[in-house]
Amino acid sequence: MTSLSGITPSGRLTLGNYLGALSRFTDPDGFFFVANLHAMTTKHDPRRLATLTRECATLMLAAGIPPGAVFVQSDVPTHAQLAYLLECTSYVGELSRMIQYKEKGGRPMTRASLFTYPCLMAADILLYGAQRVPVGGDQDQHVELARDVAVRFNREYGDTFVVPELHKAALATRIKDLANPTAKMNKSDADDAVGTIRLLDPPDVIRRQIMRAVTDSDNEVRHDEAAKPGVTNLLEILAACTGGDPAQLALGYSSYGDLKRDVADAVLAVIEPLQKEYARLATDPGAIDGLLAQGRDRALAASEPRLQAAMRAMGLAGCA
Numbered sequence: 627m628t629s630l631s632g633i634t635p636s637g638r639l640t641l642g643n644y645l646g647a648l649s650r651f652t653d654p655d656g657f658f659f660v661a662n663l664h665a666m667t668t669k670h671d672p673r674r675l676a677t678l679t680r681e682c683a684t685l686m687l688a689a690g691i692p693p694g695a696v697f698v699q700s701d702v703p704t705h706a707q708l709a710y711l712l713e714c715t716s717y718v719g720e721l722s723r724m725i726q727y728k729e730k731g732g733r734p735m736t737r738a739s740l741f742t743y744p745c746l747m748a749a750d751i752l753l754y755g756a757q758r759v760p761v762g763g764d765q766d767q768h769v770e771l772a773r774d775v776a777v778r779f780n781r782e783y784g785d786t787f788v789v790p791e792l793h794k795a796a797l798a799t800r801i802k803d804l805a806n807p808t809a810k811m812n813k814s815d816a817d818d819a820v821g822t823i824r825l826l827d828p829p830d831v832i833r834r835q836i837m838r839a840v841t842d843s844d845n846e847v848r849h850d851e852a853a854k855p856g857v858t859n860l861l862e863i864l865a866a867c868t869g870g871d872p873a874q875l876a877l878g879y880s881s882y883g884d885l886k887r888d889v890a891d892a893v894l895a896v897i898e899p900l901q902k903e904y905a906r907l908a909t910d911p912g913a914i915d916g917l918l919a920q921g922r923d924r925a926l927a928a929s930e931p932r933l934q935a936a937m938r939a940m941g942l943a944g945c946a
């Protein structure tokens with residue numbers, strides 16, 4: 627069962643990206659990529675995009691994804707090619723219902739690509755016949771759309787695409803901002819946002835952020851999303867880092883201070899080895915180029931036949 631997932635380099639990666647996605651990119655036969663084309667749906671700075679793309683790719687390699695499985699989306703032109711065919715298979719009605727478009731789009735100066743973005747994401751998934759798509763909870767609607775588009779394409783033009791499944795994590799599907807625990811931790815927030823843990827920030831900064839996380843005033847450690855969002859978020863982070871159950875873990879604590887100290891230790895136990903490996907890889911840019919070229923070649927070879935099949939099915943001339 628092939629898995630596929632991507633990360634958009636629209637900011638420096640966070641603990642949410644790691645626990646909700648990156649740490650689950652474990653399929654040795656999978657395809658995991660830096661979704662840099664997706665980072666251009668809102669106003670962007672080309673130099674920053676190039677830097678963030680490289681940082682994201684290096685982190686993916688540092689996280690232990692097998693080298694041949696990691697690539698940069700724009701290196702593999704089949705993604706943009708299939709996206710156009712899927713724009714011709716999607717409806718304005720369904721695209722305008724996407725939460726991200728409703729939140730950020732709909733204005734005269736909204737980039738057209740923000741509207742069609744879910745078609746590119748569907749292309750990413752459908753090109754490889756991916757059945758499993760390990761993502762955090764905020765991507766469910768996009769994966770659902772990819773499913774709908776695959777079913778519609780197969781019905782209208784003949785069986786071409788595998789219909790993907792969501793691959794939801796049991797835990798950490800929506801890590802919250804430590805300073806505002808009802809909002810998602812978001813890599814697009816300001817670089818110095820105190821509630822956002824960045825994977826490459828110094829360990830003492832990360833520890834301080836966790837020790838200052840917003841909780842509440844009754845000092846009772848309990849897993850209760852509605853009444854205690856801050857404490858619940860800390861318990862979920864602890865559970866995701868250590869493999870425990872958040873409600874069970876709560877029973878072991880009688881103070882917020884002890885909980886925060888253990889969360890900081892658990893987060894750093896995950897992040898520090900990742901940072902060490904990142905630093906080691908970053909000393910050899912030529913080797914990173916080589917690994918990404920390997921990933922690109924494998925992705926091209928795997929995706930080309932399905933693009934050709936889709937073109938033939940749609941009646942495009944000149945494709946053998």
Ligand code: TYM
Nearest residue numbers: 631632633634642643646647661750761762799800801811
């Ligand atoms: P992106 O870059 O916003 O996020 C990358 C992955 O991290 C997950 N995530 C979180 N999980 C838990 N808690 C959080 N606070 C949190 N924040 C982010 C996201 O759910 C995602 O899995 N459109 C996608 C990238 C993409 C993609 C794809 C994914 C492009 N093509 C094809 C899967 C398949 C995005 O912008 O994710």
